[in-house]
Amino acid sequence: MGVAERGPAAATFGAPGLEDPARGERRTGRTAAQHRFRLVDLSRGERPGRPALATDEPRPLDSPAVPALLAVHPFVASLVGRLLLLVVAAVAGGLFMLRAWQLYGFVRLGQPVDRLQDLPKRVEYEATVVIGQKKILQRALPGIMHAFIFWGFLVLLTTIIEAIGEVFQESFAIPLIGRTAWLGLLQDTVTVMVMIGLAIALYIRKVQRPDRFKGSHLEEADFILVMIFGIMLTLVMLNASRIALGVNESPVAWTPVSHLFAPLFEHMSRHAAAFERLFLWAHLVLVFGFLAYIPFSKHLHIFTSAINVFFSNTKPRGYLRPLDLDMEKMESGDVKLGAATITDLTWKEELDLYTCTECGRCQNVCPAWNTGKPLSPKLLIMNLRDHLFEAGPELVKAKRSGTEVEQTPLNPNIIEDEVVWDCVTCGACMEECPVNIEHIDHIVDMRRNLVMGESRFPAEAGTLMRSLEQSQNPWGQAQSERAAWANGLGVRVLEDGPAPEYLYWVGCAGSFDDRAKKISQAVARVLQKAGVPFAILGPRELCNGDPARR
Structure with a gap:
């Protein structure tokens, strides 16, 4: 069966950069005068505005592909879509930047510490710990789960760029790599990887239920998994509907996963294009919603992990930050003998609080926790983080106005004294942490304040210190x-x-x-x-x- 492609008579759809949705066309940027009638053989899989592909299968397109309103007013629909995307992006981006600025202000409350030396080592950390997921993969099943999701999102950033670009120009393609066969195959492959990662995460959380999750925000983690699943599902359905319309980005043979779902839309000639628009917008709304939600959630590590790893301590294991015990500074009150309040922590220790993934690996290997003591490195970091988020806005406001505000003592109000003294400083928590949180630094700083600032410590510690003073050994x-x-x-x-x-x-x-x-x-x-x-x-x-x- 043949149909004539539109020519000058179809001038309604001939504006530059627009397409005829009723015929499943892509934008070509041609004027109405440049169009000429051409016989298109639909029985061979051809579509108006594009040549037939060898991989296409015959499907009927003898009925309108989109609702009549969009067919009559494509320019209005396109303009509204662009404006709507700008509004969505502005709202999501504005919320993200607002929260990012607030969190930056919280970090600035911390004490100064030099973490810019040894740059080659820091670059190595980024390559191995962040990109290579070295510490995550120390445990096979959860490691594969997290690595698949992480690597998948790195690649799928290209699909997000493509989706945004096509709202403004339907022929948009990423320079050099856009519309290539290998990119389509890579995107399809990592989509499957992310889905496998989500399935593993569901199995670990709902079937295995390891003890290390005790105290973690599991409901919020489930919501994050649902959002990621929605992003992946809309992406697959978007690509499948485009294959059915014959306007897919990459050759069909190179996108087997999307092609698997294309038959769902092949016989929806009247509504296939509408579904394509639906999945495009659902995908974009979920992506921008994800962007706006994460900074306000307990999953800040998605954005802060790489930063925290970069500023990790590059000194030998067991190294502790020395105290500046200058007597003149001590008399003027400029020296902090440990951490009495949240602002006495260093800025890196504040950044650690954002980065906790609540995975419980530190808790799982802690000898104190495993022998029934109340210390959990994970819960210690989470409690300090919750306190920072609660007290931070008022502290930032006071700092900017130059006023003083009464602060809540960390011990015992936020962290009980017993928790601080239960730590044996073995470093197992820091060795296990996938994002290089330095738990011991927080604990030692609180201990320093209890000993030197408040002279408050267990009787056993008093005996040890007297023995050191008198006999030179504990x-x-x-x-x-x-x-x-x-x-x-x-x-x-x-x-x-x-x-x-x-x-x-x-x-x-x-x-x-x-x-x-x-x-x-x-x-x-x-x-x-x-x-x-x-x-x-x-x-x-x-x-x-x-x-x-x-």
């Missing part, structure tokens, strides 16, 4: 007994004479703790067996202060 043992663990091993104790090639620093635990002594003895035997010349300081070795520091 056990209160005589300094003359430091080398007793090496009796009978033939270990040289450094005194006068030539210096050894290596000095074995044993430490307080290795010198006095009965279990740690066995480790020191084993190390000494290994060194001797290997023929390594070494010595120990013995009574001349003093505590390095690390027990008190932590």
Whole structure:
């Protein structure tokens, strides 16, 4: 069956950049005078305004493809669509920027700390931890789930750009890569990856229900998954309806997933174009809604994770920020002895609060939590975050006006003292965290304030500090007994004479703790067996202060 493509008689639809929706045309930018009649054989899969594709199948298009109103007034419909998109984008973008500016103000409340040194290491973190999902993939199933969704969204940014561009110009294509076969295949593939990721997330949350989610905002996480599913579904249906109309971006053979759903629209010749517009707008509304919602939700990590990872501590494991104990500054009150209030935390510690994914990995490996103590690294960060969001607006307002405002003490009002002292500073939480949150820095800063600012600490800590002051070790043992663990091993104790090639620093635990002594003895035997010349300081070795520091 053949139909004549429109010519000068169809001048209503000949405005530059417009199409005839009733015939399923794409915009070509031609004037009415440039159109000529051409016989189109619909039985071979041809469509008005485009040549037949080898992959097309015959489908009837002998009836109008869109409602009559759009067919009569395409220019008005196009103009309204553009204006509507601008309004939606302005509202979503405005809400996003408003919240981003507020959150930036909260971070600025924190104390200064230098996190710009060692730039190559920070770039490496971005490549491995963020792009490569290195820490996420340490656990196979949840790692695959998160990586599929993350990588999928990186690629699907191209589909969002295409959808926005086509509202303004239906022939829009991304420069260099737009409408290519490989891009269509890649987009279809990652769409499936994201769907698989969503299915895995649903299984983990609703079937496995791991204990590490205790205390997390699961209902809000479910809503986020529903929004992502809606974005993916509308994208697939959009591409399927375009294949049915014969106006798909990439060759049909290269978009097998979308082509799988195209038959749903192939026999809707009267409404297929309307469905295409419906899915386009549903997709865009969900995308912009997602953009506006996330900054106000508990899932800020979607935007802040990469920033937080970039500003991670690049110093050796266990490094703690030193205190500036300048006496003049202390007398003037310019020195913060730890963190008494939320503004005493550093700006990086404030940024950590935004970035928590509530995955519970830190909680799952915490020795304190696993032995029944109240400390949960995850809940500690979440409680501090909730307090920052509650108190932040008033604190920012006071800072800008130069006034003082009474702040709520962190301990015990926000974080109980017992929680702070339960931490053994082993670093397991920081090692496990997929977004490089530094839990120990928060805990140590609160401990510093309790000890040096308020002289409030457990009785056990008081005994330890007195032993350090009087005996130079936490056990209160005589300094003359430091080398007793090496009796009978033939270990040289450094005194006068030539210096050894290596000095074995044993430490307080290795010198006095009965279990740690066995480790020191084993190390000494290994060194001797290997023929390594070494010595120990013995009574001349003093505590390095690390027990008190932590």
